[in-house]
Amino acid sequence: MSIQFQGAIRRCFLQTRTVGFPRFASSTSSKLWLKRQSKDPFVKLRAQDVYRSRSAYKLLEIDDKYRVLRQARTIVDLGAAPGGWSEAAARRTRQYMGRRNQPVIEDDESLDSTLRYDRSTSRIAIVAVDLLPIASIPGVHTIQGDFLSPQTQAQVTSVLDGRPVDVVLSDMCENMSGNRDRDSESSLQLCLAAFSFAKTHFEQTNRLRDPRRGVLIMKYFAHPDLDEFHKGIKPMFRRLEVFKPKSSRSDSSEVYLVCIGWKGGA
Numbered sequence: 001m002s003i004q005f006q007g008a009i010r011r012c013f014l015q016t017r018t019v020g021f022p023r024f025a026s027s028t029s030s031k032l033w034l035k036r037q038s039k040d041p042f043v044k045l046r047a048q049d050v051y052r053s054r055s056a057y058k059l060l061e062i063d064d065k066y067r068v069l070r071q072a073r074t075i076v077d078l079g080a081a082p083g084g085w086s087e088a089a090a091r092r093t094r095q096y097m098g099r100r101n102q103p104v105i106e107d108d109e110s111l112d113s114t115l116r117y118d119r120s121t122s123r124i125a126i127v128a129v130d131l132l133p134i135a136s137i138p139g140v141h142t143i144q145g146d147f148l149s150p151q152t153q154a155q156v157t158s159v160l161d162g163r164p165v166d167v168v169l170s171d172m173c174e175n176m177s178g179n180r181d182r183d184s185e186s187s188l189q190l191c192l193a194a195f196s197f198a199k200t201h202f203e204q205t206n207r208l209r210d211p212r213r214g215v216l217i218m219k220y221f222a223h224p225d226l227d228e229f230h231k232g233i234k235p236m237f238r239r240l241e242v243f244k245p246k247s248s249r250s251d252s253s254e255v256y257l258v259c260i261g262w263k264g265g266a
């Protein structure tokens with residue numbers, strides 16, 4: 001055995017003793033993560049390939065409780081990648097429309113590249129936005145861009161082409177830095193952007209005739225600053241509740257603000 005080879009084995013042995021087998025041994029936190037994943041019923045559902053992300057079940061739970069998608073014709077999904085919420089919204093609205101025997105979204109891949117709708121019908125339009133690319137979803141128009149940038153917001157507005165927005169969904173969140181203040185600040189910024197976009201679009205149409213229209217759902221991470229934000233926008237909706245879906249991990253401070261029925265205001 002050559003001297004170099006012996007040295008390599010020795011180094012490998014020493015490394016194994018100090019840091020463990022790098023490829024096979026896992027840290028306590030990753031073991032805990034694997035254990036939690038194996039027990040998580042929503043991860044199992046995801047594994048059956050019903051939806052492309054586990055997050056889809058959060059939106060379905062919100063809709064089971066509040067029926068926010070029942071009257072929805074135009075939905076804007078912010079922070080949509082990989083696309084679970086858009087898929088869930090497309091299926092759910094299709095079910096609602098099907099029950100009422102009305103026109104439904106077509107399973108047409110080409111709808112992804114252009115928003116084709118006929119304003120004279122009740123056809124559903126979903127616009128999904130994310131920093132990351134979103135693989136095509138039938139009936140969903142995708143936009144890749146930063147929603148905090150005015151250009152991306154203008155792009156969404158241009159795609160909507162004057163169509164009244166019924167529901168704005170925001171599951172946007174940045175990667176957690178671990179710094180609570182910084183994370184809640186970024187969560188607040190995303191909520192403010194979603195709120196101000198929703199406000200502009202809800203105000204363009206008279207929502208007062210149908211109290212279910214003008215729905216805004218936003219993910220945020222519990223923090224006192226966000227409580228202030230929550231109190232500030234409460235009078236502008238007929239109903240505003242904080243909801244924690246069962247499919248949201250209990251060890252996460254993530255919750256959803258469910259705002260139903262735009263009333264307007266400052």
Ligand SMILES: C[S@@+](CC[C@H](N)C(=O)[O-])C[C@H]1O[C@@H](n2cnc3c(N)ncnc32)[C@H](O)[C@@H]1O
Nearest residue numbers: 053055079081082083084085131147171172173
């Ligand atoms: C929890 S994931 C969304 C999961 C998605 N709702 C689903 O069901 O598949 C959060 C997403 O927010 C996106 N995001 C964060 N900041 C954003 C921003 N400024 N503009 C657009 N998307 C953003 C991230 O890229 C990420 O894909």
